[in-house]
Amino acid sequence: MEHNHVHIHKHEVKGKNLVYSILLNLLITVAQIVGGIISGSLALISDALHNFSDVLSLIFSLLAHKLSRRKASIDHTFGYKRAELIAAFINAITLIVVALFLVYEAATRLFHPEPIKSGLVIWLALLGIIVNGGSVLLLKKDSEHNLNMKSAYLHLLTDMLASVAVLVGGLLMKFYGWFWVDSVMTLLIALYLIYVSYDLIKSATKMLMLFTPDFIDIKEVVREVHKIKGVNKLHHIHVWHLNDEELHLEAHLDCSNDIKMSEFNVLLEQVEIVLFEKFNINHINIQPEFKKEDPKDFIVQD
Incomplete structure (x- = not known):
């Protein structure tokens, strides 16, 4: 089975950020x-809880980022390149868990609103906006190229x-005495x-399950490859993301003629x-065939 890949320029994700x-x-x-604790604001504590979950998720993302850079070995032939997908999936799950906890706490407090020291809430919310805003700017570019960084x-x-929502709630509590706003903001x-x-x-799950990427049309892939002279049929196709950067295709290629391996290399x-320029597939693993009797369907269950 012939294997080849295209070397492409990759965005260098910066772990230091x-x-x-x-x-x-x-x-x-x-x-x-x-x-x-001092002000009695549930929204502020919930925001702190979310921030702490962020600290844990960022540490997890950093570890996954470091692991993904390790080289492949005999025992780990793909290296740890999928570590960042696992991190992205777990981080997304933690967001859901934190959200459900906040819904419960907000619903409980909504029916029993308590006086809150809104001045402290306002200043700490402003601090949260500044600090988190700075972190967002640090990771924005990397998030466009890496699912782990996006999480x-x-x-x-x-x-x-x-923090913006907490600030709005703090202002409404300070000037109008609407303490129930704290719970509403938490719910939002x-x-x-x-x-x-x-x-x-959804994105992390699809990659982990080796689903065909949404932007890849298998039938279109086949049509484009079949236009190449010397190709009889591309079949037994698998297309999947190893990670954000690597898109793999594995398939059998039935040749029109009984050609030499050197000629097959040219065909390959x-x-x-074609696969790289039209579909951005940069890792290709092709098994050459000539009139071999096996299933010729595009997709074959192994």
Whole structure:
């Protein structure tokens, strides 16, 4: 079975940005926990809880990032490249768990609102916006290229938005005495967490399950490869993401003629160019065949 891949320029994800974000979030977590206890604000404590979950998720993302850079070995032939997918999936799940906890706490407090020291809430919310906003800016570019970084980025982005919600609630409590707003804001934060987590869980699950990427049409792949002279039929096809950067295709290629291996190498190079340029598939594993009797369906259950 011939294997080939295309070397492409990869965006270099910077792990140090995760380290900076971890330190910033530890700072705001401690400040909000102390401030929430003193002020009696559930929204502030819930925001601190979310921040602490972010610290854990960022540490997990950092470890996964370090693991993914390890080289392949005899025992780990793919290395640890899927570690970041696992991290992204777990981080998304933690967002859901935190959100459900906040829904429960907000519903309980909504029917029993308590006086809250809104001044402290306002200042700590402003601190949260500044710190989380800085972390968001650090990870924004990396999040566009890496699912693990996107999960960390979403944690921080929702933290920043949560701090905005806490600030609005603090202002309404200060000027209008609407203490029930604290619970409402907590509920809104929780619902938003669930909303942003859904797509992340879906994307990570599809990659972990080796599903065909949404943007890949297998039939279109076949049509393009069949245009190449010397190809009889591409079949027994598998297409999957190893990680965010590597898109693999494995298939059998039935040749039109009984050609030499050197001639097949030329044919393979043409197939590789088509798959990369039209579908961004950069790792190709092809088994050559000529009139071999086996299933010729595009998709065959192994």
